Amino acid sequence: xxxxxxxxxxxxxxxxxxxxxxxxxxxxxxxxxxxxxxxxxxxxxxxxxxxxxxxxxxxxxxxxxxxxxxxxxxxxxxxxxxxxxxxxxxxxxxxxxxxxxxxxxxxxxxxxxxxxxxxxxxxxxxxxxxxxxxxxxxxxxxxxxxxxxxxxxxxxxxxxxxxxxxxxxxxxxxxxxxxxxxxxxxxxxxxxxxxxxxxxxxxxxxxxxxxxxxxxxxxxxxxxxxxxxxxxxxxxxxxxxxxxxxxxxxxxxxxxxxxxxxxxxxxxxxxxxxxxxxxxxxxxxxxxxxxxxxxxxxxxxxxxx
Amino acid sequence: xxxxxxxxxxxxxxxxxxxxxxxxxxxxxxxxxxxxxxxxxxxxxxxxxxxxxxxxxxxxxxxxxxxxxxxxxxxxxxxxxxxxxxxxxxxxxxxxxxxxxxxxxxxxxxxxxxxxxxxxxxxxxxxxxxxxxxxxxxxxxxxxxxxxxxxxxxxxxxxxxxxxxxxxxxxxxxxxxxxxxxxxxxxxxxxxxxxxxxxxxxxxxxxxxxxxxxxxxxxxxxxxxxxxxxxxxxxxxxxxxxxxxxxxxxxxxxxxxxxxxxxxxxxxxxxxxxxxxxxxxxxxxxxxxxxxxxxx
Numbered sequence: 001x002x003x004x005x006x007x008x009x010x011x012x013x014x015x016x017x018x019x020x021x022x023x024x025x026x027x028x029x030x031x032x033x034x035x036x037x038x039x040x041x042x043x044x045x046x047x048x049x050x051x052x053x054x055x056x057x058x059x060x061x062x063x064x065x066x067x068x069x070x071x072x073x074x075x076x077x078x079x080x081x082x083x084x085x086x087x088x089x090x091x092x093x094x095x096x097x098x099x100x101x102x103x104x105x106x107x108x109x110x111x112x113x114x115x116x117x118x119x120x121x122x123x124x125x126x127x128x129x130x131x132x133x134x135x136x137x138x139x140x141x142x143x144x145x146x147x148x149x150x151x152x153x154x155x156x157x158x159x160x161x162x163x164x165x166x167x168x169x170x171x172x173x174x175x176x177x178x179x180x181x182x183x184x185x186x187x188x189x190x191x192x193x194x195x196x197x198x199x200x201x202x203x204x205x206x207x208x209x210x211x212x213x214x215x216x217x218x219x220x221x222x223x224x225x226x227x228x229x230x231x232x233x234x235x236x237x238x239x240x241x242x243x244x245x246x247x248x249x250x251x252x253x254x255x256x257x258x259x260x261x262x263x264x265x266x267x268x269x270x271x272x273x274x275x276x277x278x279x280x281x282x283x284x285x286x287x288x289x290x291x292x293x294x295x296x297x298x299x300x301x302x303x304x305x
Numbered sequence: 306x307x308x309x310x311x312x313x314x315x316x317x318x319x320x321x322x323x324x325x326x327x328x329x330x331x332x333x334x335x336x337x338x339x340x341x342x343x344x345x346x347x348x349x350x351x352x353x354x355x356x357x358x359x360x361x362x363x364x365x366x367x368x369x370x371x372x373x374x375x376x377x378x379x380x381x382x383x384x385x386x387x388x389x390x391x392x393x394x395x396x397x398x399x400x401x402x403x404x405x406x407x408x409x410x411x412x413x414x415x416x417x418x419x420x421x422x423x424x425x426x427x428x429x430x431x432x433x434x435x436x437x438x439x440x441x442x443x444x445x446x447x448x449x450x451x452x453x454x455x456x457x458x459x460x461x462x463x464x465x466x467x468x469x470x471x472x473x474x475x476x477x478x479x480x481x482x483x484x485x486x487x488x489x490x491x492x493x494x495x496x497x498x499x500x501x502x503x504x505x506x507x508x509x510x511x512x513x514x515x516x517x518x519x520x521x522x523x524x525x526x527x528x529x530x531x532x533x534x535x536x537x538x539x540x541x542x543x544x545x546x547x548x549x550x551x552x553x554x555x556x557x558x559x560x561x562x563x564x565x566x567x568x569x570x571x572x573x574x575x576x577x578x579x580x581x582x583x584x585x586x587x588x589x590x591x592x593x594x595x596x597x598x599x600x601x
Contacts (some may be wrong), residue, residue: 279426
């Protein structure tokens, strides 16, 4: 006991020679315990909706509405997931959840890959290539950043309708691969790369494309990873566009599939919850794996170092 | 013919931005311009292009007599002015407390961040259940001694507050994340000086932390305001604007006007009101920042 105490004190630098300081330390530790408890309770209530959802997804229909709520059901019923995913002969009908997962994955991945690619190309040009009109074009980009996407929703609907693209994934993919915010972020990042580095590459005979691909992109990997995660998240959760542009279950992405699912099974809470758990699970996994890139991407525009 | 060096640079530059620029022109600039045109017309989309007739700003005049539009506008304000200050303030306090006093910061932050990365449809579904007569919220209120708790989403007066609470819950994690990364880059000199002067923790919070975080607060107020003005998902799933006009907001009204009634001209006009209001409020905030935002 004594030795550990000693270690803690010596780690903090000052042993008990300063009683006032020790009192302060005790106070801080007490505060820490109180606040940890308080914030811990708050954090717990924040995830209560998720816990309720998870618990309901394993219940049989009758138990979901039982009062008071059984937070931990005494059985683990996987039938809801089997029904939602149409595994075995359990489903009264096929809800096509696997297909909408595939659709979401397809749209989000394409948006992510091409979104990052076009943003980093354009970002590099705006930051490092001194072509005529660059400032004008960039200003045009910035000036549209404030216009909410709902303003362009109706014209896009008309456009896609006239091009006969309504109901196809192109309606989500084509606008999705151009991200103005992404271009802006990549430009900001490339601005920080010293010009000398790029000039050196040019002197060694590399053209702009080679400089971009072999010198600049490797440095930009963390930023690109951050942007990639954000674009994926936006695309995965895009609800309004999917609701307006997609028309039947063959093309539905997760948000619309879920929306459609509740319209059909509004009374079967256990199934709805199993569907919701299924929809959230993949993003949580992606988030946990790429957490640091996520946070970096989200805070990149917000905080000046 | 020999092309000049500058022209070569121009060609390279435009080649680099081409994929982006083409997409921008087709899916942003053209739609924005087209939307302006549409907003000055009467256009029943089911009747095709021929039914598109110019009414020269009549939409912008008529909408003020439209009970649903006025209610949607007021509700959008109601929603934003409740959600934004609450979210930002709660996040500020929590971010500071977590950073300073909490053991096991990361899991706590992650728990609070979970709603932000989640699908709004799934979240809304869960909250519909939470607010149902059989859900935990009603149970909690009952256990506190209220005999007839309101029907939350089914009650004219309670539906919007219910959605506001849910939206604060959903957005607070993002603000905490942003604040946290700002706090971590704060310089420590002022705190050390204050310590020597014997300042209390509360004094330090109000006199140092809040002013030093003011640029972040400003950023968050502006961005969360813009986002909350465009609220749609939770309204669409949880109430569809009801009961009555109680939770109808601008984007939901644009959506139903355009895609349930196919009144494209009117819907486009309302979407521009959305932009104009956002623009004015952002300008006001930008002007107002001089009074309270300190860049050091």
